[in-house]
Amino acid sequence: MIRFDGATKRYPDGTVAVDELSLEAPSGQITVLVGPSGCGKTTSLRMINRMIEPTSGTIWLDDTDTASLPAHELRRQIGYVIQNAGLFPHRTIVDNVATVPLLLGEDKTKARARAMELIERVGLDPAFAKRYPAQLSGGQQQRVGVARALAADPPVMLMDEPFSAVDPVVREQLQEEFLRLQNDLGKTIVFVTHDIDEAIKLGDQVAVLRVGGKLAQLAAPADLLARPVDAFVAGFVGRDRGYRALGFTGAGTIDTHQEPSVAVGAAYPGHGAGIDGWILAVDADGKPQGWLPTGEEQRGDVVTDAMLYRGGTLAAQGGSLRAVLDACLSSPSGRGVVVDDSGRLVGSVTAREVLDLIEKRG
Numbered sequence: 001m002i003r004f005d006g007a008t009k010r011y012p013d014g015t016v017a018v019d020e021l022s023l024e025a026p027s028g029q030i031t032v033l034v035g036p037s038g039c040g041k042t043t044s045l046r047m048i049n050r051m052i053e054p055t056s057g058t059i060w061l062d063d064t065d066t067a068s069l070p071a072h073e074l075r076r077q078i079g080y081v082i083q084n085a086g087l088f089p090h091r092t093i094v095d096n097v098a099t100v101p102l103l104l105g106e107d108k109t110k111a112r113a114r115a116m117e118l119i120e121r122v123g124l125d126p127a128f129a130k131r132y133p134a135q136l137s138g139g140q141q142q143r144v145g146v147a148r149a150l151a152a153d154p155p156v157m158l159m160d161e162p163f164s165a166v167d168p169v170v171r172e173q174l175q176e177e178f179l180r181l182q183n184d185l186g187k188t189i190v191f192v193t194h195d196i197d198e199a200i201k202l203g204d205q206v207a208v209l210r211v212g213g214k215l216a217q218l219a220a221p222a223d224l225l226a227r228p229v230d231a232f233v234a235g236f237v238g239r240d241r242g243y244r245a246l247g248f249t250g251a252g253t254i255d256t257h258q259e260p261s262v263a264v265g266a267a268y269p270g271h272g273a274g275i276d277g278w279i280l281a282v283d284a285d286g287k288p289q290g291w292l293p294t295g296e297e298q299r300g301d302v303v304t305d306a307m308l309y310r311g312g313t314l315a316a317q318g319g320s321l322r323a324v325l326d327a328c329l330s331s332p333s334g335r336g337v338v339v340d341d342s343g344r345l346v347g348s349v350t351a352r353e354v355l356d357l358i359e360k361r362g
């Protein structure tokens with residue numbers, strides 16, 4: 001557990017970056033610090049491992065006042081991941097990952113073997129081990145950064161905008177894998193981001209800071225969306241917070257309609273097949289592939305991939321109401337497709353039905 005107890009940082013020029021911050025980051029959970037540029041997120045994070053010394057107040061690591069430990073001893077228990085990974089350019093990937101164990105005098109063969117394990121664990125091809133950082137993409141470098149921070153197996157991880165420098169698709173993959181990894185590892189994580197969506201997706205709890213380094217609100221993501229404490233937090237979490245909040249509401253066993261389907265590769269089903277000019281196309285396993293328009297002129301004898309509209313999202317049965325509503329809104333037929341755990345068609349629902357359900361749940 002990490003606890004800020006009235007921690008303040010005043011820089012020599014008089015700037016108060018963090019002002020009397022008190023909050024607890026519980027063991028085994030992800031605490032996200034979020035807020036506008038300059039609100040003191042990075043300063044708060046770096047006070048934990050004493051890369052920045054607080055001007056006053058105390059930061060506790062379990063029962064220990066961090067100021068009472070030699071800095072190197074403190075940092076041994078704390079992994080640190082930053083934007084752009086901060087890798088050593090002249091060391092191979094495997095040696096980058098093994099940096100801390102090697103520094104601590106661990107046997108080279110052993111340190112490298114463990115580094116290889118971690119490289120795979122963060123989803124990298126082991127063949128990358130011999131490359132240099134510049135020979136990897138930005139997203140791959142971020143994974144190496146995470147692997148390196150995990151190498152000393154620290155109970156605590158500090159992460160400063162670790163996924164900000166990559167494109168949105170890679171970013172989402174990194175977030176998903178990070179959550180999966182944390183599910184196994186259960187580290188105590190303090191994570192800094194300026195992106196409220198990332199905060200809500202990753203945080204067990206989210207601390208919103210305002211400029212001047214004051215804590216505006218500390219809450220679980222769903223509470224933050226439902227009950228922002230003031231106009232600043234409400235504005236920061238965004239106008240579409242009602243829609244975002246649906247992400248935390250399980251759809252439960254939503255009643256679906258049977259949806260007519262046709263297999264890709266099968267004979268074209270004929271003009272007007274399906275419902276309202278659209279029929280769902282599935283693969284040989286019954287997994288939805290896209291929508292076939294049947295209201296227009298027939299473009300071939302058999303159904304091909306090229307004929308399909310693939311813009312619709314799929315909602316997993318038992319997933320969130322947000323995912324179900326999104327499936328409806330993104331579907332050209334207006335019918336949202338629900339699939340089971342293995343991605344097979346269960347049936348469809350309409351946006352109207354989802355809205356009724358939302359209303360009923362209040």
Ligand SMILES: Nc1ncnc2c1ncn2[C@@H]1O[C@H](COP(=O)(O)OP(=O)(O)OP(=O)(O)O)[C@@H](O)[C@H]1O
Pocket residue numbers: 011012013015016017035036037038039040041042043044194
């Ligand atoms: N060495 C310094 N001397 C003076 N002021 C500083 C120093 N470092 C940071 N600050 C100021 O402290 C405040 C908080 O900075 P910090 O980097 O912690 O913010 P942040 O929330 O991480 O911002 P960003 O999201 O833009 O990275 C800012 O106003 C910044 O200008």
